[in-house]
Amino acid sequence: MEYYQLNHSNLIDYLQSLPAVQQRFSSFDNLDVKEINDGNMNFAFVVTNKQDPNQSVFVKQAPPYIKVMGEQWPLTRQRMTAEINALHYQSSVCPEMVPEVYYQSEALSVVIMQNLSKHAILRTELIQARYLPRLAEDLSTFLAETLFYSSGFALSSGDKKAMVSKSCNQDMCQITEDFVFTYPFEHHEMNDYNPALPQSVIDSIQKNPTVRAQVAEMKYIFMNKPEALLHGDLHTGSVMVNEQQTFVIDPEFSFAGPMGFDIGALIANLYINYFSHAHRKSAESVNYSQWLLETIDQLWYKFEEKFLCLWSEHELKQEQTFMGKDLSGDSHQTFRQVFMQQLLNESLGFAACKIIRRILGVAKVADFMQFEDNTLRAKLETQALKMATTILVNRQSFKNIADVNKLAGVISSETVFNV
Ligand code: SR1
Ligand code: MG
Secondary structure: OOOOOOOOOOHHHHHHOOHHHHOOOOOOOOEEEEEOOOOOOOEEEEEEEOOEEEEEEEEEEOOOEOOOOOOOOEOOOHHHHHHHHHHHHHHHHOHHHOOOEEEEEOOOOEEEEEOOOOOEEHHHHHHOOOOOOOHHHHHHHHHHHHHHHOOOOOOOHHHHHHHHHHOOOHHHHHHHHHHOOOHHHOOOOOOOOOOOOOHHHHHHHHOOHHHHHHHHHHHHHHHHOOOEEOOOOOOHHHEEEOOOOEEEOOOOOOOEEOHHHHHHHHHHHHHHHHHHHHOOOOHHHHHHHHHHHHHHHHHHHHHHHHHHHHHHHHHHHHOOOOOOOOOOOOHHHHHHHHHHHHHHHHHHHHHHHHHHHHHHOOOOOHHHHOOOOHHHHHHHHHHHHHHHHHHHHOHHHOOOHHHHHHHHHHHHHOOOOOO
16 A cells, blocks of 8 residues: 555545454444644544543644654655564563454554553643652553563574564664764754753853763663664653553654663653752642652662563573573673673663753753743753753762662752842
8 A cells, every 4th residue: 555644524434344353343434533732753543432432532643754854854664674573572462451453454554553542741740730640650560570581681693683683673772772872962053942041051061071082982772772762762752651541642754773771761750850849848849759750760660570570580480591501690690790890880871861862962851941031940950951961970979769869859959040
């Protein structure tokens, strides 16, 4: 089938032609089509049976350009192939946290899936200071399962290499290389600075050789360490939640990369949200800020525990170990500790780059943009930038996440500049 764009007038006929979708609706006579304008890159629709709102599907189509920019910003449709590949992989290892795919077409770059009508975007919930008791538990499970089972600890050498070559998502990786690791750190025309952010604060990053060298190191790791099949854009806008369930959506940036990139993305966005709450003095805000730090702590420790557990269980089952027979009795333990420490350091390095790009780069986040007072926003951005540069430059010396949380607490209580 040749590619064509789905829209309000052809979508229902298209859905009705698909047996996998036919069974989702008792009738096609009274369907409501609602375009969802949240995303920047793709077209998305929710189609609902007006007579029974429980019957609904979510339709996502990648056009051969960036949706919000228009046709003059071409982008291959490879991202939908990557998303379909990732959704299948993620649901094979962690089915309870990935929306069910009903139908996919690489020719039309379309995926039709479960509509998460009872869930909300995590970023929005965090901005509204909602407590989510399952968050750390669920996200640590998602990270541990998706990262472990696509790593060289779980896959045979041949399967791992096949996974890497199948998961090249060149165009989206290029976007990340430019918009996360390059433009925010130079004076690029695409950057967008809060007018109230002092130039000295911007210069303390862009003109700081130590920071620039560390960012270059993170970019190099991003480009050269195909450790596992990543989600690739795991910020809090890629997670949907309610009090009972957590879903991870939107893996169009998926590729074989360093594990710390996914972990760091979540940590970064939780710290960004932390700085958006921690300046408030009410008891509710103090408690919520504390909950955010506990969530970050739990996310890392639960991830570490689950990842190590999957690793030992796998080796017991296979009766084969990654590093061969342990002659001294503690070589495995030593390697695992070194591995997890290195992963924590890389996660912190990536988290730092992700925080900085959301402040100096073009792609902003509502956690900070909700503040109409630019001076207040600049104060919070300055705190977050200080946090990011400190963890970036000292990432090797953090031995646990509790010390990173302590740093966040200290920075959020400092006066960063006179406002
Ligand atoms: C132009 S950069 C757009 C950003 O949005 C996506 O969510 C990715 O994070 C990407 O870097
Ligand atoms: Mg996205």
